[in-house]
Amino acid sequence: MLRVLTLATLFPDATRPNFGIFVERQTRGLAAHPGVEVQVVAPIGLPAWPFCTLKRFRAFSEVPDHEEWRGLSVHRPRFLTVPGAGGRFHVGALVHRLRPLLAEIRSRFPFDVIDAEFFFPDGPAAVALGAELGVPVSVKARGADIHKWGHEPGVGVQVRGAGRRADGLLAVSGAMREDMAAIGLPRERIRVHQTGVDQDIFVPQDRAAAKRAWDVSGPLVVSVGALIARKGHQVVIEAVARLPGVSLLIAGQGEERAALEALIDRLGVGDRVRLLGPVRHGDLPALFAAADVMALASASEGLANAWVEALACGTPIVITEAGGAREVLTDPAYGRIAERSADGFARAIAELLSNPSPQEAVRRGAARFTWAANTAALVEHLSALVEARRSRCDAGNAQLCG
Incomplete structure (x- = not known):
């Protein structure tokens, strides 16, 4: 024992x-x-x-x-x-x-x-x-x-x-x-x-139906992480502001919320960018599965659980070259590593939206994380x-x- x-x-x-x-x-x-x-x-x-x-x-x-x-x-x-x-x-x-x-x-x-x-x-x-x-x-x-x-x-x-x-x-x-x-x-x-990652819980779903549950239609980007400067949510907000018709849902809570709300107001994207606050972990599979892209502009990471949970749901990721990013993104189907800037993230997100990979191909990126x-x-x-x-x-x- x-x-x-x-x-x-x-x-x-x-x-x-x-x-x-x-x-x-x-x-x-x-x-x-x-x-x-x-x-x-x-x-x-x-x-x-x-x-x-x-x-x-x-x-x-x-x-x-x-x-x-x-x-x-x-x-x-x-x-x-x-x-x-x-x-x-x-x-x-x-x-x-x-x-x-x-x-x-x-x-x-x-x-x-x-x-x-x-x-x-x-x-x-x-x-x-x-x-x-x-x-x-x-x-x-x-x-x-x-x-x-x-x-x-x-x-x-x-x-x-x-x-x-x-x-x-x-x-x-x-x-x-x-x-x-x-x-x-x-x-x-x-x-x-x-x-x-719980491979029986984080699974691909019908993306259109999953979007309706979050009151979204059209291209959707999701970001999951504490609302702190290190996670770089402001970068993702500014990137999505450059992509007409694309919505963004951010799940998390933290000290940066007021600053992010002010940024959303200043950019005039309140109709397509929402701060969801804390989302129960049990609700994250439905959120990831609804997204066309999961984006997280972290300044530093070890290996973020959100990366592999999104992949398991068949959702490609756009992330910075932080921590184990290259250990996860071993195939272009799984997503992109982008420069930590609004332009860099906007380009990577647009590329994935215009040329999406099949959900099952993306999901293979999480297969070894059990x-x-x-x-x-x-x-x-x-x-x-x-x-x-x-x-x-x-x-x-x-x-x-x-």
Whole structure:
């Protein structure tokens, strides 16, 4: 029996049902694997009073400390964050909060390995606690945890230190592995671990009928991602503004909403560009299937789940050369890599609209991204770390053994 403690600050809850949904889906696959048991610790960072009374934090008071979440046993400890400190104190506060909790969990669930699903602050905290408990630690890099936190003053050193001390490292794409190596992490110990997509749920549909459900007729572009500058929604809006008769639906929420609304008004495209707000993950297959093109102008990515989910629905994608873009777009039928500009995206979208590929040809681009493959690779990776630790313990290195 392989017992895994999954540590993930990127994990959904009742207030954020889409937050880290791909981590949840991966973890459910792991827990369903024969011979594997999983417990999840999904910490929630909250500032001290009076900041914790702000509207965006108040809803967390309704989230239980422990619950059964979609078949998983999930602990949700709160840890202290310091506004304006650039994350410098996140790791220390998280270790302080998790130390007694992990000891309590381990007294009844003797986990063999800690699986940290985001590099910051999860990774450094997991490595510190793993050393104390004598269990191996794996840390996975997904995108912003390396691209942002890996370069942040006062925080990057914690990220790099955790990467060098972790027993195992995972990256969502080959490009992500190179980005990790570029900040000094040991490339030879980084395993590429690609995401999955539910191939029975994300499927092609009758596109005209799917459009009617969203009150759209004519060519449709869809963009899915948080409304933050890094996702580049303004680029896609300006691109669609250059394409008469083309509609755009954007699913997501975030700090850029007001700025995007102002841009839509300024460009006079409110009749064909809509901000949908947050869309339930279960509704995304219908949204992707309605689109002629999915466009996402990200400044950086690891390997976006939205890319492969759109492909599985038979919808080609237009994306920037970010992260694992070239690892996904291996055939022109799957879409285009475009310059991160309105003109660049407008040209690529227009090309796909004028010469569409059959939905089944596009769908082949997602065929290798399965949750079964994701689970099998993760079980193999974590089992190897546990076996390596046991071998070293058997060889007499008592300091490694809990």
